[in-house]
Amino acid sequence: MARNLSNVAASLLPYSTIEAAASGNVDAINAVLKHYERYIAALATRTLYDKNGVPHLCLDEEKVCWMRTKLITKILDFKVNKTA
Template sequence: MSDMTRNNHLLSYPAIVLASSGDVDAINAVLKHYEGYIAALSMRTFYDESGNPHLCVDEVLRRRLETKLITKILTFDAA
């Protein structure tokens, strides 16, 4: 496990500070930390040509959520 996500699967304060200051590696660590949650939020039921339902990650929604998270990270005041 990386140094940025040690304590009980929580993001460390230094990782949050680095991410909010624009550090690319720290932002990627935050995205990695939340990727499962974002994927779960992005699940949608799609139907094939026969009408059979399939549960899949909506990639457009997933990207929108990631973009929103990055935006909030960069505007977060960690001081």
């Protein structure tokens, strides 16, 4: 199935936001975290089973915090190439 390129472009973070986040702008970092919020939640969702074997989806808050911290660390370590 082919993806519509306009949908892909709409889901990308603007370069200016990435550049600002890499330079330490708190609002830009929050925008990046907001952009990846659903993805992080999907990765941190675990299936737990009760005593009857019924599955329940649970969000692992510790894993969410770990991934958010890791993302912030990588954002601040990111080097933006400034080409003229």
